[in-house]
Amino acid sequence: xxxxxxxxxxxxxxxxxxxxxxxxxxxxxxxxxxxxxxxxxxxxxxxxxxxxxxxxxxxxxxxxxxxxxxxxxxxxxxxxxxxxxxxxxxxxxxxxxxxxxxxxxxxxxxxxxxxxxxxxxxxxxxxxxxxxxxxxxxxxxxxxxxxxxxxxxxxxxxxxxxxxxxxxxxxxxxxxxxxxxxxxxxxxxxxxxxxxxxxxxxxxxxxxxxxxxxxxxxxxxxxxxxxxxxxxxxxxxxxxxxxxxxxxxxxxxxxxxxxxxxxxxxxxxxxxxxxxxxxxxxxxxxxxxxxxxxxxxxxxxxxxxxxxxxxxxxxxxxxxxxxxxxxxxxxxxxxxxxxxxxxxxxxxxxxxxxx
Numbered sequence: 365x366x367x368x369x370x371x372x373x374x375x376x377x378x379x380x381x382x383x384x385x386x387x388x389x390x391x392x393x394x395x396x397x398x399x400x401x402x403x404x405x406x407x408x409x410x411x412x413x414x415x416x417x418x419x420x421x422x423x424x425x426x427x428x429x430x431x432x433x434x435x436x437x438x439x440x441x442x443x444x445x446x447x448x449x450x451x452x453x454x455x456x457x458x459x460x461x462x463x464x465x466x467x468x469x470x471x472x473x474x475x476x477x478x479x480x481x482x483x484x485x486x487x488x489x490x491x492x493x494x495x496x497x498x499x500x501x502x503x504x505x506x507x508x509x510x511x512x513x514x515x516x517x518x519x520x521x522x523x524x525x526x527x528x529x530x531x532x533x534x535x536x537x538x539x540x541x542x543x544x545x546x547x548x549x550x551x552x553x554x555x556x557x558x559x560x561x562x563x564x565x566x567x568x569x570x571x572x573x574x575x576x577x578x579x580x581x582x583x584x585x586x587x588x589x590x591x592x593x594x595x596x597x598x599x600x601x602x603x604x605x606x607x608x609x610x611x612x613x614x615x616x617x618x619x620x621x622x623x624x625x626x627x628x629x630x631x632x633x634x635x636x637x638x639x640x641x642x643x644x645x646x647x648x649x650x651x652x653x654x655x656x657x658x659x660x661x662x663x664x665x666x667x668x669x670x671x672x673x674x675x676x677x678x679x680x681x682x683x684x685x686x687x688x689x690x691x692x693x694x695x696x697x698x699x700x701x702x703x704x705x706x707x708x709x710x711x712x713x714x715x716x717x718x719x
Contacts (some may be wrong), residue, residue: 417714420640424631424692428703430602433619434612435461436590441610441618448604452595452621459606459618461591470588473581480577484570499555506551510544517541599623600699627701629661629692631709638688640711641666648710649694651701659700661709665691 439461446458517537523529603620606612629649633641641663649659667689692709694701701707 417640419713420637420711422631422633422690422709422711424629424707424709426701426703426705426707427628427630427691428701429623429628430703431596431599431621431623432617433458433593433596433621434615434617435459435593436614437461437466437587438613439465439591439611441606441608441612444604444606444608446601446604446619448601450601452599452601454595454597456595457592458595458601459593461612463588463591466584466588466591469584470581473577473584476577477574477581480570480574484567484574487567487570499551502551503548503555506544506548510541510548513537513540513544593618595621597621597623598625622703624696624699624701626693627696628664629694629707629709631690631692631707632687633690634687635670637711638666640714641690645711647692647712649692650708650710651705653705654700658710659694659696661692661694663690664693 441459442462443460444458445456445460446452452458517534517540520529520534520537524531524534599621601619602622604618605620606616606618612618643663643666645663647661647663649661650657651659670686670688
């Protein structure tokens with residue numbers, strides 16, 4: 365036997381241990397899976413159509429919300445922190461304006477507040493002891509001047525009978541007496557004012573000036589904080605509309621933020637099936653771009669008003685049938701959903717009633 369086997373010529377062929385599936389066979393298997401999935405979906409939908417308590421599906425579209433982000437103040441962009449496609453979180457810094465002009469306004473407002481505060485304290489405190497003492501000295505001086513003017517007038521009146529002074533001199537002496545009396549009265553009023561302190565009206569006026577200065581300071585500080593653009597919530601930057609160094613006006617869009625968590629699905633349900641859907645109901649979602657995958661969703665809103673089926677929604681009902689808009693809230697951890705993407709909402713069968 366061994367000699368016979370050794371005498372057979374070696375053809376160089378080897379039997380393969382295993383065969384890899386061909387590309388044609390692999391494509392055929394995938395096609396079969398797709399057909400079976402489509403058939404299962406069709407049977408599932410037909411069961412829901414025939415059974416009022418069975419599962420059924422709704423057609424909808426992704427309704428992604430977007431926010432146009434802009435500065436509330438004008439200025440020159442000095443920093444851009446994120447690019448298109450970046451994921452951002454609430455409170456994250458997205459861009460900044462040149463802070464120098466805003467900081468200068470803040471410093472000036474702080475100086476105005478300090479000045480108004482000092483003036484108010486001065487008004488509340490009233491006059492210093494040295495100023496009161498000076499006012500007392502002024503009163504004494506004015507009193508002495510008045511006494512001297514009266515003595516002079518009295519002497520000249522005694523000499524007028526002897527013809528030693530003229531009537532003009534008498535008139536001048538009387539005028540000096542009147543002037544001294546007026547000066548004394550003014551100095552006494554000033555002393556009384558300093559002893560009683562500032563009037564309440566003056567204090568209130570200074571308090572109002574201080575409040576106004578503080579309001580201007582708060583306004584400048586707000587403008588300084590507005591020079592930093594923050595993300596209002598989690599999302600994805602879909603558009604960056606301005607570049608570094610650009611001069612922007614207040615309200616001009618710098619970024620467009622797409623809010624992708626949660627994602628809203630807009631769908632429509634016909635009136636006969638409206639009773640099967642309740643807020644808070646758990647549903648499943650499928651999209652054409654991810655065959656075989658299902659995503660969790662929750663019914664969040666049912667419109668109280670009926671409307672006609674929009675042209676963008678494909679249903680099995682006639683176009684002019686009345687439907688009710690519902691909103692399904694879904695999470696998108698894989699970032700699959702896109703604005704306007706068709707979505708199939710799978711409504712589960714109603715639970716069986718106990719007999």
